Amino acid sequence: MKLSEMGEFRFLKKIMRILDENELGKFDDAIAIKVNENYLVLNIDTLVRRTDIPPGMTPHQIGNKVVVMATSDIIVKGATPNFFVASITIPKEEDVEYLEEIEYGIKNSCSKYGIKFFGGDLNDGLDLMISGVSVGFTKKIIPRKGAKIGDSVWTTGYFGETGAGLHYLLKGGIKTRNIDGILKKVFEPSLPFTDGKILLEIANSSIDSSDGLSISLHQLSSINNVKIVLEEIPIAENVINYASVNEIDPIIFALYGGEEFEIIFTTSHKDEDVIETFKSYGYKPPHKIGKVSEGRGVEYRGERVEESGWEHFSEQKNTV
Amino acid sequence: MKLSEMGEFRFLKKIMRILDENELGKFDDAIAIKVNENYLVLNIDTLVRRTDIPPGMTPHQIGNKVVVMATSDIIVKGATPNFFVASITIPKEEDVEYLEEIEYGIKNSCSKYGIKFFGGDLNDGLDLMISGVSVGFTKKIIPRKGAKIGDSVWTTGYFGETGAGLHYLLKGGIKTRNIDGILKKVFEPSLPFTDGKILLEIANSSIDSSDGLSISLHQLSSINNVKIVLEEIPIAENVINYASVNEIDPIIFALYGGEEFEIIFTTSHKDEDVIETFKSYGYKPPHKIGKVSEGRGVEYRGERVEESGWEHFSEQKNTV
Numbered sequence: 001m002k003l004s005e006m007g008e009f010r011f012l013k014k015i016m017r018i019l020d021e022n023e024l025g026k027f028d029d030a031i032a033i034k035v036n037e038n039y040l041v042l043n044i045d046t047l048v049r050r051t052d053i054p055p056g057m058t059p060h061q062i063g064n065k066v067v068v069m070a071t072s073d074i075i076v077k078g079a080t081p082n083f084f085v086a087s088i089t090i091p092k093e094e095d096v097e098y099l100e101e102i103e104y105g106i107k108n109s110c111s112k113y114g115i116k117f118f119g120g121d122l123n124d125g126l127d128l129m130i131s132g133v134s135v136g137f138t139k140k141i142i143p144r145k146g147a148k149i150g151d152s153v154w155t156t157g158y159f160g161e162t163g164a165g166l167h168y169l170l171k172g173g174i175k176t177r178n179i180d181g182i183l184k185k186v187f188e189p190s191l192p193f194t195d196g197k198i199l200l201e202i203a204n205s206s207i208d209s210s211d212g213l214s215i216s217l218h219q220l221s222s223i224n225n226v227k228i229v230l231e232e233i234p235i236a237e238n239v240i241n242y243a244s245v246n247e248i249d250p251i252i253f254a255l256y257g258g259e260e261f262e263i264i265f266t267t268s269h270k271d272e273d274v275i276e277t278f279k280s281y282g283y284k285p286p287h288k289i290g291k292v293s294e295g296r297g298v299e300y301r302g303e304r305v306e307e308s309g310w311e312h313f314s315e316q317k318n319t320v
Numbered sequence: 321m322k323l324s325e326m327g328e329f330r331f332l333k334k335i336m337r338i339l340d341e342n343e344l345g346k347f348d349d350a351i352a353i354k355v356n357e358n359y360l361v362l363n364i365d366t367l368v369r370r371t372d373i374p375p376g377m378t379p380h381q382i383g384n385k386v387v388v389m390a391t392s393d394i395i396v397k398g399a400t401p402n403f404f405v406a407s408i409t410i411p412k413e414e415d416v417e418y419l420e421e422i423e424y425g426i427k428n429s430c431s432k433y434g435i436k437f438f439g440g441d442l443n444d445g446l447d448l449m450i451s452g453v454s455v456g457f458t459k460k461i462i463p464r465k466g467a468k469i470g471d472s473v474w475t476t477g478y479f480g481e482t483g484a485g486l487h488y489l490l491k492g493g494i495k496t497r498n499i500d501g502i503l504k505k506v507f508e509p510s511l512p513f514t515d516g517k518i519l520l521e522i523a524n525s526s527i528d529s530s531d532g533l534s535i536s537l538h539q540l541s542s543i544n545n546v547k548i549v550l551e552e553i554p555i556a557e558n559v560i561n562y563a564s565v566n567e568i569d570p571i572i573f574a575l576y577g578g579e580e581f582e583i584i585f586t587t588s589h590k591d592e593d594v595i596e597t598f599k600s601y602g603y604k605p606p607h608k609i610g611k612v613s614e615g616r617g618v619e620y621r622g623e624r625v626e627e628s629g630w631e632h633f634s635e636q637k638n639t640v
Contacts, residue, residue, distance in 0.1 A: 001415065001416045001417075002412065002413055002414065002415060002416065003410065003411075003412045003413070003414055003415070003416055003419060003444075004412035004413060006416050008442050011416060011419065011420075011442070012439075012442065014416075014420070015420060015423045015439075016439075018423060018424065018427045018437070019427075019437060019438060019439045020403075020436035020437055020438060022403070022436070022438045026438075026439065029441075031403070031405060031438040031439070033402065033403060035355055035356075035360070035457075036355075036356050040355070040360070042405065042453075042455070044405050044406075044407045044440050044441050044451065044453055045407070045441055046407040046409055046441055046443045046451065048409055048443050048444070048445045050445065050446060051443070051444055051445070082353065083340075083342070083351070083353060085351060085362065085364050086364075087364045087365070087366040087451045089366055089368055089449055090323065091323075092322065092323045092324035093322055093323070093324060094322065094323055095321065095322060095323070096321045096322065096323055096326050096331060096334075097321075099323060099331065100331075100334070100335060103335045103338060104338065107338045107339075116340040116342070117338070117339060117340055118339060118340055118342045118346075118351040119332075119335075119336075119339045119346065119351070120364050121349075121364050121365055121366055121451075122328050122331070122332065123366045123368050123371070123449075124323075124368070124371055125368045125370065125371070125447060125449060126370060126446045126447045127445060127446045127447065129409055129443075129445060129449055131364065131366065131407045131441075131451035133362070133364055133453055135362070137355075
């Protein structure tokens with residue numbers, strides 16, 4: 001059987017039994033080990049030019065994206081990022097300036113988030129590919145499993161811009177006046193905050209949204225054996241107009257776009273407390289999008305939200 | 321300018337200034353940070369099918385090689401390996417069994433060295449490529465810089481088999497009766513020991529030999545601003561016969577072959593103490609190959625040993 005027929009998820013399930021268990025179990029993107037009183041949290045994420053780099057992205061932006069991708073998975077655990085290393089594979093026919101710009105992009109992004117950039121490894125290969133490793137520490141881990149019935153569900157940002165942006169870039173969507181704002185989100189993704197520490201104060205469970213809002217909510221639901229009842233789908237302002245001109249339901253972009261690095265968390269704290277905590281850290285206020293209730297799956301206005309998004313290896317088409 | 325014209329080493333020197341300094345400086349393959357009383361040592365190493373996987377290597381052997389590559393650079397610092405993660409990029413047309421065998425190879429190798437395998441990341445790409453991250457801890461770091469005039473220089477093994485094996489596989493060398501032994505070293509590289517701790521007792525400086533014996537000795541010489549005087553070149557038994565049949569000086573294979581994961585260290589301890597320490601750990605005795613003296617470069621029997629080997633990106637031909 002070919003990998004494309006099996007899909008990434010089924011393959012990972014298959015080899016799960018040979019993996020050793022870490023403090024986050026075996027199913028998380030990140031891994032954690034106890035080091036004295038703290039946890040070391042590490043994540044490796046690889047960006048492949050052919051699949052992860054949209055046309056028009058500069059090498060500087062590529063460098064930023066790999067830092068954001070790898071670090072998102074550790075701040076969502078509550079960790080304070082500490083350092084970053086990258087292994088870059090690149091065709092040797094590439095210009096020196098191109099690789100240099102990638103390194104500057106990594107460095108700038110690391111500086112922005114207070115992360116030390118220690119370099120890494122360089123290799124010759126057929127396609128540009130960057131494996132980024134982000135390492136941080138935390139006193140406590142916010143797991144994916146921990147949502148309680150009655151918790152409210154929050155996100156750190158609005159969704160849909162990367163979905164709309166990729167639709168424009170890859171599927172020949174009609175240009176709209178706010179396309180620059182939309183593309184900025186595709187080309188220059190950013191983290192909602194530089195330090196996961198804030199989550200230790202409020203979150204019962206958390207997950208990042210890089211696989212798409214729908215898939216991430218479904219994962220939360222399935223891991224916690226609960227139903228997520230969406231009361232509001234947080235659609236980015238820019239998406240409304242683009243979706244209308246292109247005659248696509250904006251909810252589609254928000255739920256199934258992916259490649260957005262917002263944090264989704266559940267909490268039993270009062271709404272005012274959550275908002276106040278974010279304010280005290282100087283972060284933008286998060287958005288309450290729903291509730292954790294008994295049952296399974298994800299619901300919006302009485303209807304089941306499809307579990308769909310972008311999966312490596314799968315032949316299945318993305319909804320967008 | 322293209323990367324192939326500049327070469328990896330010159331590029332790395334160019335971007336060195338943007339890197340943050342870690343406990344190993346900026347020039348080491350591994351990186352280290354202080355965590356309470358200990359050091360965390362981490363290394364990322366990437367294996368690319370097109371350049372790092374000789375024809376005939378099984379997927380199980382590929383899995384082993386990536387563990388050995390990444391871990392070699394941390395045990396040479398004196399670290400006790402703790403865990404390993406891998407990011408695998410592979411064409412989705414590949415068979416599931418092939419990828420599964422790679423994962424088993426990683427797992428088996430980790431088990432052999434007492435390393436926990438926590439999984440990692442999976443991506444679709446044009447060529448098989450595995451970034452392995454090995455993490456360990458140590459109370460003290462054995463640096464590359466630390467060799468003292470008068471130190472003796474030791475290696476944990478004999479050299480030349482991978483050079484001869486790659487010559488046979490890639491350059492059509494004549495088959496000899498001991499070819500299986502030679503190829504075993506190419507296909508199933510191993511670490512000299514499972515724990516770098518022994519080095520803390522005896523070594524003033526150390527480096528692994530994965531870039532080739534000559535290049536590694538030159539690096540030690542240059543970092544420490546000393547001359548390495550070789551008294552003996554430790555040639556593996558199997559290489560003598562292969563080299564003679566193929567009419568190549570066996571020293572060429574031993575000095576310039578590369579891809580051998582032995583440890584080279586300098587020590588001011590007496591020879592008996594070094595041997596005794598290795599014995600007390602149950603490890604094979606190391607080989608004394610020379611002395612650290614004043615000057616620069618590497619010398620063997622009064623002649624300068626060329627600084628040559630395999631460098632990614634460089635157009636320069638390997639000596640072998």
